[in-house]
Amino acid sequence: MPAQRPAPKASPDAVLIRQTMAEVGPIADKVTSYFYALLFVRHPELRSLFPAAMDTQRDRLLKALLTAAEHIDNTEVLVAYLQNLGRGHRKYGTRPEHYPAVGECLIGSLSRYASAVWDTETEAAWVRAYTTISQVMIDAAAADELRAPAWWYAEVVSHDLRTPDVAVITVRPDQPYPFLAGQYTSLETPWWPRIWRHYSFASAPRSDGLLSFHVKAVPAGWVSNALVHRARPGDIIRLGPPAGTMTVDHTTDSGLLCLGGGTGIAPIKALVEDVAEHGERRPVEVFYGARTGHDLYDIDTMLRLQQSHPWLAVRPVVDQQAHLQLPDVVREYGPWNEYDAYLSGPPGMIRSGVDALRDIGIPSDRIRHDSVEELVAAGD
Numbered sequence: 001m002p003a004q005r006p007a008p009k010a011s012p013d014a015v016l017i018r019q020t021m022a023e024v025g026p027i028a029d030k031v032t033s034y035f036y037a038l039l040f041v042r043h044p045e046l047r048s049l050f051p052a053a054m055d056t057q058r059d060r061l062l063k064a065l066l067t068a069a070e071h072i073d074n075t076e077v078l079v080a081y082l083q084n085l086g087r088g089h090r091k092y093g094t095r096p097e098h099y100p101a102v103g104e105c106l107i108g109s110l111s112r113y114a115s116a117v118w119d120t121e122t123e124a125a126w127v128r129a130y131t132t133i134s135q136v137m138i139d140a141a142a143a144d145e146l147r148a149p150a151w152w153y154a155e156v157v158s159h160d161l162r163t164p165d166v167a168v169i170t171v172r173p174d175q176p177y178p179f180l181a182g183q184y185t186s187l188e189t190p191w192w193p194r195i196w197r198h199y200s201f202a203s204a205p206r207s208d209g210l211l212s213f214h215v216k217a218v219p220a221g222w223v224s225n226a227l228v229h230r231a232r233p234g235d236i237i238r239l240g241p242p243a244g245t246m247t248v249d250h251t252t253d254s255g256l257l258c259l260g261g262g263t264g265i266a267p268i269k270a271l272v273e274d275v276a277e278h279g280e281r282r283p284v285e286v287f288y289g290a291r292t293g294h295d296l297y298d299i300d301t302m303l304r305l306q307q308s309h310p311w312l313a314v315r316p317v318v319d320q321q322a323h324l325q326l327p328d329v330v331r332e333y334g335p336w337n338e339y340d341a342y343l344s345g346p347p348g349m350i351r352s353g354v355d356a357l358r359d360i361g362i363p364s365d366r367i368r369h370d371s372v373e374e375l376v377a378a379g380d
Contacts, residue, residue: 013125014072020122021069023114032058035109043101049092051194065106068133079136084243086137088186090150091196091240094141099134106130144241151188152177152239156231157210162297165217166263167228168202170210171237177211179242181274182267182342184370186240187213189226196240197223200344200370202266204273211239214266214298246342246368248274254340255283257362259326259353261345262290265298268344272305272312281311285333289317289326289345325349327356336362343369 010018024031036054040047050057064085071078107126111118154171161167179185181204186196202212217228231237248256248271256275260268265288275284290296296316306314317329326349330336341362343353350369357367 011073013128014069016122016125017069017072017129019117020110020114020126021066023117024110027113028062029058031109031113032062034112035061035105038105038108039101042105046098046101049094049098049194051192056195068129072129082133082136083140086140087144087241088243089137090141090144091186091188091238092194093150096138096142099138103127103130103134148178148241149175151241154211154237154239156233156235156237159231159233161228163294165228166295166297167215167217167231168212168298169215169227169231170212171239172210173239176209177239177242179205179211180247181205181270182246182248182368183242183244184267185242187223187227188238188240189223189231190236191226191230192222195222197221198370200244200264200267201242201270204270204277212266214263216263244370246271246344246370248278249340250278250280252340253280253282254366255285255336255338257330257336257339257341257357258284258286259330259341259343259345259349260286260288261326261349262295264343264345264349265302266344268342269298269301269305271342272302272309275311276305276309283339284309284312285339286312286314287317287326287330288314289319289349291319293318325352327353331356331360334360336360339366341367343367 036050036058067081068078071081107123107130110126111123114122153174154177155174156169157172158170159167160169179201181201184198184200186198188194188196199213199215202214213227215224215227217225227237246267256271258268258271260266268286268288272284272286275282286302288296288299288302296318299314299316302314306312315329315333317324317326319325326345330353336357339362341357343350343357345353354364354367354369358364
């Protein structure tokens with residue numbers, strides 16, 4: 001049996017940064033509140049870049065910091081993550097000159113709440129890390145500016161209420177919107193300015209340029225409730241840039257094993273359409289999970305796709321009838337060693353799904369899903 005290679009040793013800066021994050025983790029809400037207080041007092045001109053209600057924004061900042069700290073020595077993962085953030089921040093009106101102010105207030109906040117571990121070496125490590133982080137984001141935004149707008153306007157052209165709390169919304173962007181099946185974007189409604197939430201595209205790119213989204217209204221969800229209960233044809237929303245890597249690799253002929261829970265069926269449907277449009281006859285197995293039969297709001301569409309494409313199998317899994325969770329049912333079929341897996345749905349389903357798929361032998365690099373952090377932040 002070959003000897004296991006030792007894990008790479010963390011760099012000195014990574015050690016100091018993780019030490020700081022461990023110190024402030026238990027009081028994260030205080031740290032982020034103080035950071036924003038400092039930022040708005042010292043730089044009041046930046047207040048207009050942020051939503052009126054800051055709750056979700058505070059969580060987002062901390063998640064971004066934790067993610068950057070976690071991957072500080074993994075350049076490939078860190079750079080991809082930061083480039084995506086940098087491109088996404090264009091829609092807020094973020095400019096290169098805003099980054100130093102954020103860095104100064106971030107370090108001010110960390111030094112106050114991590115005083116037990118804070119010293120000149122720790123501060124220098126944070127300055128180096130933040131300088132690198134901000135430059136990657138600035139460069140990504142500048143490159144993106146040459147090829148795409150910061151946001152797109154889109155008109156709601158149809159609003160189909162499938163259940164009392166799920167709507168399928170179709171919009172027409174004001175200019176071409178390039179994206180790939182399986183990706184997601186951020187939406188802002190006219191009722192809650194500067195509050196953006198992530199939604200997956202519910203179809204592959206269409207010749208008429210229309211985009212569809214499946215939206216579930218959640219309790220106290222500002223954006224989701226506005227889209228489900230207030231939006232009507234003729235309303236104008238804003239779209240951020242597309243993001244996400246849950247896309248089909250058309251260079252292989254592996255099968256696709258797709259797990260979609262609730263409105264997570266939206267990007268799965270887009271992936272099926274993508275395979276169909278490429279004319280491939282690779283097997284696609286879709287497990288469509290829901291708590292009740294009532295929640296299978298898009299089952300008719302999926303079954304119509306199955307009728308049209310002999311390589312597609314759609315299996316509804318209703319928790320209350322099967323007395324089994326979606327990942328448990330998937331274990332009963334297979335084998336899946338020739339398949340690439342795609343998961344979309346609530347964060348808990350994705351976590352348990354990834355665990356189940358690893359247990360049955362699918363390697364991690366063949367399991368694709370959107371970032372759980374993004375999904376948590378998109379919860380309303």
